[in-house]
Amino acid sequence: MITIIPDIHTDPQRLEATLAATDGPLAFLGDFIDGGGQGTCDRTVLTRVLGLIDEAAVAVMGNHELNAILFHRGLRADSSKNRDQYRSR
Structure with missing residues (x-):
């Protein structure tokens, strides 16, 4: 059985708790x-998920990743909201 994991949203504790409760193949649904919020860390979550992908998990990009790419490519408004939302933590 494949465990489907959606919407981690930079929460390493939620990711680790979810992984601890699963067994078998993983599929991530982006975001x-x-x-x-407090305790969030883009880099920690992305590094962990990339390691799992290297071990055989699969993942698709979510709308939050797409929006960040568009912002950093100059294709999304350069507003203070977007600058704060898409800066690395």
Whole structure:
């Protein structure tokens, strides 16, 4: 059985708790970034998920990743909200 994990939103504790409760193949449904709250960490979550992908998990990009790419490519408004939302944590 494949465990499907959606919307981690930069929450390493939630990711680790979810992983501890699963066994077998993993499929991530994006939205790894853009948590914005206390205890969130884009880099920690992305590094962990990339390691799992190297071990055989699969993942698709979510709308939050797409929006961040568009912002950093100059294709999304350069507003203070977007600058704060898409800066690395």
